[in-house]
Amino acid sequence: MGDSVKRVLLTSAGDDISKGIAFRLAKAGCRLVLMGDKNQLQKMVGDMASSLKEVNAFKIVGLNMEEDLEAVFDEAVDLAWKLLGTLDAFVNCCAYEGTERGLYPGAAAYGSSLAGVQQLVRLSALEIGKHKIRVNAVARGLQLDDEYPLAMGKEKAEKSTADIMPLLRWLDPKNDVGSTVMYLVGDDSCYMTGTTIFVDGAQSIVRPRMRAYMIIK
Secondary structure (H helix, E strand, O other): OOOOOOEEEEEOOOOHHHHHHHHHHHHOOOEEEEEEOHHHHHHHHHHHHOOOOOHHHEEEEEOOOOOOHHHHHHHHHHHHHHHHOOOOEEEEEEEEOOOOOOOOOOOHHHHHHHHHHHHHHHHHHHHHHHHOOOOEEEEEOOOOOOHHHHHHOHHHHHHOHHHHOOOOOOOOOOOHHHHHHHHHHOHHHOOOOOEEEEEOOOHHHHOOOOEEEEEEO
């Protein structure tokens, strides 16, 4: 992670993936501002408190999405900036779900959104690289609590692991994605930008898979 403390703004819905990311970054000594639903984030921080020495590493900025969108974001970003003082990394957690791989009827919007995110990463890296800002994405595989495995039936999904998973397991939301994000936030990835890293255990090669993208600046 380098010698200096990294200051990170992380958007989160209080889900297991963003919780795993926040935990890994906090353990590495990062100072974090979590942005999202205040109640969900307070619960998430409470769940992590017993495993972390520095619970004060977290600050929470609530977002009330029922109010005027632009004004809410402006206020939240201003508050986050005041809490951090400066910003080393922005981690935006968002998910795109699908049950098929490749081109198929009825998926124009879904496919376009996936391609759009990848191109956004590439073009953003091209445009703001001159400001020494890097932009990368992490495309994750499925975990057992995602929509597709749950629709299949969790017990059936677990039994099928050996047949459809090259690494013989589903994604671990607590560790698998967080370690990759920690690498991208740190100094060891200082010459990496415009790249999408697949953390899916080769799920996308052998079976239809959902991929979730986190844009990292």
